[in-house]
Amino acid sequence: MILAxxxxxxxxxYGLGVGPGDPELITLKALRLLRAAPxxxxxxxxxxxxxxxxxxxxxxxxxxxxxEIRMPMVADRFPAAAIYDRAARQIADHLDHGxxxxxxxxxDPFFYGSFLYLxxxxxxxxxxxVVPGVSSLTACAAALGVPLAARNDSLTVLPAPLPExxxxxxxxxxxxxxxxxxxxxxxxxxxxxxRLELTDSSHYVERATLATQRIVPIAEVAAETVPYFxxxxxxxxxxxx
Amino acid sequence: MILAxxxxxxxxxYGLGVGPGDPELITLKALRLLRAAPxxxxxxxxxxxxxxxxxxxxxxxxxxxxxEIRMPMVADRFPAAAIYDRAARQIADHLDHGxxxxxxxxxDPFFYGSFLYLxxxxxxxxxxxVVPGVSSLTACAAALGVPLAARNDSLTVLPAPLPExxxxxxxxxxxxxxxxxxxxxxxxxxxxxxRLELTDSSHYVERATLATQRIVPIAEVAAETVPYFxxxxxxxxxxxx
Numbered sequence: 001m002i003l004a005x006x007x008x009x010x011x012x013x014y015g016l017g018v019g020p021g022d023p024e025l026i027t028l029k030a031l032r033l034l035r036a037a038p039x040x041x042x043x044x045x046x047x048x049x050x051x052x053x054x055x056x057x058x059x060x061x062x063x064x065x066x067x068e069i070r071m072p073m074v075a076d077r078f079p080a081a082a083i084y085d086r087a088a089r090q091i092a093d094h095l096d097h098g099x100x101x102x103x104x105x106x107x108d109p110f111f112y113g114s115f116l117y118l119x120x121x122x123x124x125x126x127x128x129x130v131v132p133g134v135s136s137l138t139a140c141a142a143a144l145g146v147p148l149a150a151r152n153d154s155l156t157v158l159p160a161p162l163p164e165x166x167x168x169x170x171x172x173x174x175x176x177x178x179x180x181x182x183x184x185x186x187x188x189x190x191x192x193x194x195r196l197e198l199t200d201s202s203h204y205v206e207r208a209t210l211a212t213q214r215i216v217p218i219a220e221v222a223a224e225t226v227p228y229f230x231x232x233x234x235x236x237x238x239x240x241x
Numbered sequence: 242m243i244l245a246x247x248x249x250x251x252x253x254x255y256g257l258g259v260g261p262g263d264p265e266l267i268t269l270k271a272l273r274l275l276r277a278a279p280x281x282x283x284x285x286x287x288x289x290x291x292x293x294x295x296x297x298x299x300x301x302x303x304x305x306x307x308x309e310i311r312m313p314m315v316a317d318r319f320p321a322a323a324i325y326d327r328a329a330r331q332i333a334d335h336l337d338h339g340x341x342x343x344x345x346x347x348x349d350p351f352f353y354g355s356f357l358y359l360x361x362x363x364x365x366x367x368x369x370x371v372v373p374g375v376s377s378l379t380a381c382a383a384a385l386g387v388p389l390a391a392r393n394d395s396l397t398v399l400p401a402p403l404p405e406x407x408x409x410x411x412x413x414x415x416x417x418x419x420x421x422x423x424x425x426x427x428x429x430x431x432x433x434x435x436r437l438e439l440t441d442s443s444h445y446v447e448r449a450t451l452a453t454q455r456i457v458p459i460a461e462v463a464a465e466t467v468p469y470f471x472x473x474x475x476x477x478x479x480x481x482x
């Protein structure tokens with residue numbers, strides 16, 4: 001394809017799925033694009049280190065421009081539009097100058113990631129390519145040794161911040177369920193699982209694939225210690241094999 | 242950890258997610274284990290080439306023993322227990338002789354894969370490690386440029402072989418839906434989407450990430466041409482950003 005000259009000079013924004021945490025769970029494609037990009041961008045907390053950048057730190061060639069997208073870590077709040085507006089302008093400025101930008105995304109860019117806020121701001125006027133990554137969904141199942149779903153099971157992903165009655169209704173109607181973003185919602189989830197008598201068929205993991213990964217029976221989890229990066233897998237019916 | 246001598250001599254079976262089709266979407270970890278294994282095993286149709294093996298063909302070092310697990314391609318049928326029994330015995334024999342075995346899995350091993358039938362036969366008496374891969378779920382979303390889910394959306398994966406009334410009820414109750422394994426079930430899915438007035442908010446892709454990838458409006462898809470490796474993404478509510 002021959003691109004028009006002005007298109008030809010413009011850069012591409014890559015939404016790179018860098019995987020769930022283990023630096024070895026990045027794909028060859030994401031690694032190639034990461035190393036070739038003159039600019040990288042990544043989410044970070046208000047202060048402290050970026051998890052997405054930490055995942056790829058050992059792969060970075062050095063000398064890249066870096067755009068930090070610092071976001072106050074307030075659970076469940078509507079994303080700060082002004083912060084994404086500003087980050088999108090910074091990225092767009094590099095693209096307009098012909099520089100590719102690799103946007104680092106924990107897990108997969110389109111699986112509950114903040115990348116979609118940048119995608120919505122850039123994709124209409126810039127070239128944006130999404131490179132899928134290993135999501136926390138499959139990483140947690142692998143860590144637990146528990147298949148997600150098989151044959152004609154339906155599989156439902158439920159964010160733990162949902163209201164208790166919504167969680168209960170959706171859990172009661174599903175075959176297999178992954179409950180994500182547990183954090184401070186763990187006690188609520190325990191109540192729902194207990195009422196549905198699903199606690200014994202549930203599996204808990206936190207920080208899957210990291211050195212700090214932890215798998216414990218749900219009954220032994222202290223609610224106040226549960227991190228955001230944790231997951232519960234539930235099978236309402238056994239997985240026949 | 243010091244292993245008992247008999248454990249020490251035995252091999253490990255690796256369920257390797259090799260990604261959705263693009264050979265570059267394998268992880269560094271899966272590639273390392275794939276190349277190091279003296280034995281590889283993979284599913285294949287009754288005759289013809291294995292898709293899982295084709296994905297990694299360019300990465301193979303040569304000289305590995307190969308176990309083909311040939312399965313008649315009859316849609317929706319209960320997996321042939323005898324075929325998996327035999328494959329598990331072949332793999333176990335290598336493990337007992339101290340050889341690691343890399344079992345190739347399209348996408349991710351625990352996301353609707355046939356690997357779980359081997360896992361169920363091996364995991365109680367052998368070391369089995371599952372290496373998560375990029376699943377078709379996130380690969381299709383990336384190919385379409387359509388986020389799967391955000392914030393507190395629930396996301397439901399529905400296998401197309403489910404009965405029409407079940408599909409309709411679950412689609413009507415979900416926020417975001419991925420319908421997988423379309424194949425000969427496409428016409429049924431079209432009817433359900435039309436009745437729920439969701440056709441215009443649905444996105445279709447087949448063979449995502451392969452050279453033969455195809456994205457067309459659902460209204461233009463000829464039902465008789467739809468392959469098994471295809472997916473429809475539906476958002477019942479828009480994805481606010």
